[in-house]
Amino acid sequence: MSTSTGARQEPTGAGRTGARSPGRMPAAETHRRPYRPTTKRTWFLANREYRAYALREVSSVVVGFFVFNLVVGLVCLHRGLESWQWWVSLQTNPLNLTLTVLAVVMSLVHATTWFQATPKIIRIQRGTRYVADFWVVAQHYLLLAVFAAVVYFWLGGL
């Protein structure tokens, strides 16, 4: 099998209904010998959609690293001038700069892909129709803009 596959077993809920196929032969008589394929470890590279999904998930890891860096900064600030200056100098390290740039890109990926997914989660029914996906997505961008503006002015317009 060249596709990413894996055999399935009875789902957890199945026992509830006492599920057992009435037509199935007892094990001793059956000639069935089902082949059970397994899922490859690299399944998430198999097609475009899986890769897009993997990118969406990985983006949060990169953002996580960036947040970790900020937390380290806060701890350094707490520990005094010397360690704060160490952290500030650490920020010009090429590795750290790369992480920061990557974090910006990945935050954008993360935000846009999740905003794009929100119409599946939020369905607003109006009579016999649903509010178009566009408006659900647009409302998220609007909220983001409002939030960004509030933070901007809160920080004194930088």
Place this chain on the structure above:
Amino acid sequence: MTESSHGHPGAGASAADGVQPVGATAEQPEPRPRRDGAAAGPEAGGTITLQVLRYRPDREDAPYLQDFEVPWRTETSVLDALTWVKDNLEPSLTFRWSCRMAICGSCGFMLNGEPKLGCESFVRDYAPGPLRIEPLANHAVERDLVVDLEPFMASLRAVQPYVISDDRHPVPEPGNRQTPEQMVAYGQYSQCINCMLCYAACPQVGLATDFLGPAAVTLAVRYNKDSRDHGADSRLPILDNEGGIWPCTFVGACSTVCPKGVDPAAAIQQAKGATAQAWAAEFILPHRGEGR
């Protein structure tokens, strides 16, 4: 099997068009206007290599691909091509089908790695080939293109897919009635034909083997959203379960491959939301303040 056993693979495809009478001589039909804007012209055709997965449990330990050269024309569906192989080359080739019009959900295959219905996929879209045809992914293969349906059937049974009324909500006289708005609330989720393409597309079905899966969760949501139903409470422990909705990581491939536009990914995310709400409600007011 009788209707599609003509010598040419194009003969069975006309049911979906509703134009050509069954049993008509299908060798050179008049070109007729297509309704699907196919890329190929009305006279397109040729031969294509099908690489079909074979697995005969009485003879082999593992599946392998077998090549078949098959003639095709504009209207030849992949299911027609398989039928032609069975009729002309390899009578033991085993696959499921019934309606030939994308409504029974029996003919799901992996076509070049993508889950598709064989009867609504056309060979012309895979020309010049080769076209690889395999059984639905994430399922145990019984024989050739036939997979074990039992885990799927068990998932469907598990979610109590029927209208449930209880003492507090007896069926009203003169019977249950719904407004168009109430129907729309679950209508899309009731379009499922149980074709299992969404199970073949979902990596979590392959990884978390006890996952109820897209169609079964959708079916639960379909009844939960039905104004006549009062079974949401009894379905909750089935959904809010390690093998219920939580294995879903929202890849979204189920909705992409669904031939009926059911959007199971949406149903599952909504079930997650509803389950979280039920959890919060239980936390604030246990058993709705009624005791148990």
